[in-house]
Amino acid sequence: MKQLFIKYKSVIRFILTFLLVYGVLSFAYKFYLQFSDGSKFYPDYMTHLVAKQSEALLDSFGYNAEVLPHPDEPSMKIIVNGRYLARVIEGCNAVSIIILFLSFIMAFSGKFKTTFFYILSGSVLIYSVNLLRIVFLTLGLYHYPKYEDVLHTVVFPAIIYGMVFLLWIFWVNRFSKLNKSNE
Structure with a gap:
């Protein structure tokens, strides 16, 4: 059993880090939602x-x-x-997607400065693409209402999650400690 832990140490560390960061941030976000004052915003x-x-x-x-x-x-x-x-x-505000993105990057963290700026720039990119997603979905519903189901459930989720996946792949191949240790 000990040999398995040693052999899969990096996998176990990734899973535990991902779950910890995701759990803490999701809990904090749910707490924020529960106690946010809806009277002003x-x-x-x-x-x-x-x-x-x-x-x-x-x-x-x-x-x-x-x-x-x-x-x-x-x-x-x-x-x-x-x-x-x-x-x-x-669910349309991209916060949950950003939490997922951030958790993965933290689990495959690199140098602090690089990780911080990648998380910051990736989060801004996700937020911006999400805004455009909402706008183009709305325009799609305005001009092509018969395609509502395909646009909302297939096309636009594929765009946002596909982009997050590509950001993850780029991070792992370019900046993560895992990639540096394999060189």
């Missing part, structure tokens, strides 16, 4: 911010966009040219 600050930034992007593309709190559920309604098209819920 409904339903929570991050979801509200993503909805408002999506509205601004839609406006910049020449559409008359409006974002309003949903009266029946904790979400923000996106209205384009008077048509209610989509809603931004907590």
Whole structure:
């Protein structure tokens, strides 16, 4: 048994680090959601911010966009040219995806400075692509409503998760300690 632990030490360390970082950050995020004050930023600050930034992007593309709190559920309604098209819920704000990304990078950490800047730049990239994802999904629903299911459940999740996967692969091959020890 001891030989197995020695042989798979790096795998065990990766799994434990990933689970620890993911667990702590997920718990902190759930705590944040539970105690966030929805009176000023409904339903929570991050979801509200993503909805408002999506509205601004839609406006910049020449559409008359409006974002309003949903009266029946904790979400923000996106209205384009008077048509209610989509809603931004907590799961749309990219925080959970960023936590997943960050946990993986920490589990394969490299030098502190490199790891820190990669996490920072990767998180900004994920957040930005997520905003564009929401905007293009909304525009897709506006122009091609019959493709709603394919756009929402296949195309746009594939884009965001595919990008995270590529960021992981780039990190492991370029910067992680694991790659440095194999050279």
